[in-house]
Amino acid sequence: MEMKKTTIAVIGVGLIGGSIALSMRRDPNIRVVGYDVRQDCLDKALTLGVIHAGTTDLQTAVREANVIFLASPVEQIFATLHLLTELDLQEDVIVTDVGSTKSNIVAQALEVIPEHVTFIGGHPMAGSHKSGVEAASDRLMENAYYVLTPAPGTSKEKIERLTEMLSLTRAKVVHMDANTHDQVVGAVSHFPHVLASALVNLVAGYDDENAWHARLAAGGFRDITRIASSNPRMWRDVLLQNRDHILKIANDWASALQNVVTLVEKGDPDGIEHFFKTARDFRDGLPERKAGALPPLNDLYIDIPDHPGEIGRITTLLGARQINITNLQIRETREDIYGALRITFQSQEELEKGEELLRYFDYNVYKR
Ligand SMILES: NC(=O)c1ccc[n+]([C@@H]2O[C@H](COP(=O)([O-])OP(=O)(O)OC[C@H]3O[C@@H](n4cnc5c(N)ncnc54)[C@H](O)[C@@H]3O)[C@@H](O)[C@H]2O)c1
Numbered sequence: 349m350e351m352k353k354t355t356i357a358v359i360g361v362g363l364i365g366g367s368i369a370l371s372m373r374r375d376p377n378i379r380v381v382g383y384d385v386r387q388d389c390l391d392k393a394l395t396l397g398v399i400h401a402g403t404t405d406l407q408t409a410v411r412e413a414n415v416i417f418l419a420s421p422v423e424q425i426f427a428t429l430h431l432l433t434e435l436d437l438q439e440d441v442i443v444t445d446v447g448s449t450k451s452n453i454v455a456q457a458l459e460v461i462p463e464h465v466t467f468i469g470g471h472p473m474a475g476s477h478k479s480g481v482e483a484a485s486d487r488l489m490e491n492a493y494y495v496l497t498p499a500p501g502t503s504k505e506k507i508e509r510l511t512e513m514l515s516l517t518r519a520k521v522v523h524m525d526a527n528t529h530d531q532v533v534g535a536v537s538h539f540p541h542v543l544a545s546a547l548v549n550l551v552a553g554y555d556d557e558n559a560w561h562a563r564l565a566a567g568g569f570r571d572i573t574r575i576a577s578s579n580p581r582m583w584r585d586v587l588l589q590n591r592d593h594i595l596k597i598a599n600d601w602a603s604a605l606q607n608v609v610t611l612v613e614k615g616d617p618d619g620i621e622h623f624f625k626t627a628r629d630f631r632d633g634l635p636e637r638k639a640g641a642l643p644p645l646n647d648l649y650i651d652i653p654d655h656p657g658e659i660g661r662i663t664t665l666l667g668a669r670q671i672n673i674t675n676l677q678i679r680e681t682r683e684d685i686y687g688a689l690r691i692t693f694q695s696q697e698e699l700e701k702g703e704e705l706l707r708y709f710d711y712n713v714y715k716r
């Protein structure tokens with residue numbers, strides 16, 4: 349007898365929705381239906397094999413769904429929650445979201461969602477400064493934390509069902525209340541995006557006066573500001589939704605900066621060194637994502653400009669330094685976007701050597 353398929357609806361088939369869809373597709377008994385306001389996003393998702401079917405009609409997308417993932421920008425998640433109240437849904441459906449903020453979304457969902465629907469807030473702590481389904485990957489969330497923020501009283505069985513389904517992402521699912529999530533993630537994700545963009549804007553102003561700024565911006569500036577290339581609208585929404593925590597963190601940040609200014613004004617070498625040392629010790633002690641239960645990934649992703657000969661140049665550079673690779677895959681080749689090359693190295697050590705080398709030659713490289 350054929351097993352009944354589980355249907356997943358992904359609302360917003362971009363970077364995160366697409367990555368969820370790809371992970372869910374690991375299970376042959378899951379059928380993934382994508383909904384997006386943009387037909388071109390659905391077309392790309394179908395071409396890339398991210399979803400089984402796509403529609404711009406929300407009712408069609410959700411009618412058969414057992415689990416609905418809301419994966420649009422945060423402001424649109426609110427709008428979709430409202431729309432869902434007017435649609436036919438399965439009796440035991442689970443609705444979850446992937447929004448970067450949680451308190452307001454969870455509060456809104458509890459207010460509007462009908463009783464037969466279970467809402468469980470969610471947020472995968474993995475992503476990229478890139479947007480769109482073409483950047484989606486079934487490995488994006490591997491070994492990352494995936495936070496669920498079930499409201500008190502949520503059915504344990506439904507939480508377990510969603511948790512089991514999320515094991516397909518290979519992320520580590522953890523639970524916390526929405527406010528704790530917003531405070532912690534405000535500090536480790538939201539506010540860093542503010543800092544990165546503020547620093548870039550400051551330097552851009554200096555660069556207007558003296559164009560050497562952009563030219564001399566090397567590894568340090570690029571490392572700390574990578575996330576300033578993220579989607580401005582997404583971060584606009586995040587800041588507005590996490591207002592109180594952001595304001596508190598910004599206040600603490602201003603005091604922290606003032607402390608350094610005072611040390612510099614006083615010319616206090618021990619204080620300055622201590623400032624850098626405490627930061628280094630905490631940073632070096634951060635748990636590494638690769639240290640999960642799964643074997644480490646030796647994959648490196650490289651953005652390749654659409655110039656002839658770029659892939660040959662990359663493999664020649666690696667070969668000349670005897671850096672061994674075991675696999676090479678062109679992830680996306682379309683006229684309208686850059687290609688992304690995935691290189692699998694023989695070992696973690698070779699990956700690190702390759703990464704350093706390619707960064708030196710100005711390639712935009714990243715690990716997942
Ligand atoms: N980018 C990250 O690093 C990251 C990480 C974790 C969570 N998130 C959260 O994931 C969500 C999606 O972010 P993303 O980076 O995948 O963005 P994205 O721009 O890559 O994808 C968003 C998709 O939603 C679609 N969309 C817009 N309005 C819609 C609507 N009303 N209904 C349905 N679809 C709609 C867009 O067309 C697009 O395809 C956001 O809520 C964000 O806070 C992002």
Ligand SMILES: O=C(O)C(=O)C[C@]1(C(=O)O)C=C[C@@H](O)C=C1
Pocket residue numbers: 447448472473474475476477478536537538575578
């Ligand atoms: O890696 C990045 O580019 C990200 O910004 C990912 C990141 C973050 O770590 O801050 C951004 C937003 C999220 O909601 C979760 C993860």
